[in-house]
Amino acid sequence: FPEATIDVLVKQLAAPILVHHPLLRRVTALDIKPGRNIDAPWTFWRWLSEVRRERYDWVITLQDRNERASLLAGFSGAQQIGGYVHPALKWLYDQPIAETCFPDIHLAEHFLGLLERIGVPRMPHRGLEMWPGAEAECQADARWEAAGLTGNARVIGLNPGARIPIKQWTAEGFAAVADRLAAEGYTPVLFGGPLDVRRAEEICARATHPPVVFTGAVDLLELAALIRKCACFITGDTGPMHIAASQQVPVVALFGPTDVCRYYPYGVPHRVIASSARCPTCVGAHCPNIFCMKAITVEQVMENFHALLAEKVGVRS
8 A cells, every 4th residue: 555644553662663764654652651551531532532533544453452452443433443452342343353463473474464364465575674763863873983983893782681581691691792702803882771771780890891881871762773883783582682673783682481483583684592491380571590591601692693793694894
């Protein structure tokens, strides 16, 4: 549908991912309180009024089993309503899809399949996309220069943090990798958000050659612009991993108990280190030991890093 006008409603936290996309007319950020699925009735009514005012031809929901998204779509007044829907609200949709995600395929492929099921033909695509915008790119250029970095062929991004502890590799491991990279003539750079600052400090304290630190200092848009400057990105299964993929930066990804098939770095040269260590009974996010991540070795990380560079695919100089 090359002539279509596309608007997106998204949680405020994720809005920067889409705000500069050239194919979107409007990105509306909804200020949704964590842990609340249905907000105050007057807030919901305001959102619904804005959607109905547009008189959309088609409204598609990508939120699985979400009451708020299903209600917004169901009462949007659109000519056609399709996509994921909460099972109790299927009657509001023309093309309801109620099942959960299919196993063993990446979520990006799953969403493309969902669109195909409601009438959007499958077509070639370029992987994940995120557009930082001119302002963020200028800020990244200035920060890069201020840190004494030039070019990108020898700069390696390290992302040690993750919102969920089971996705975090050890600070000792990242410090050792930073030292190994420095010894080989690379410049390691630490990334991450405000919650990762203490881990970054611990890594720097453990490293013989402390890396450059951008942790907690940049917003999401500048983060993407900075990651794009790296020759490779070493990370756990986190949002910045997918941002690196969106910037076409090769990725070495460290996975513990999370599903590699659904979350690997999509559409970009990558190596995944999937830990084979498992507790007898995996308790996921509540694991107090995280044996699987601790079992990943520095040698594995460096071996996969060198193998990815040796492929000479997508590594810029």
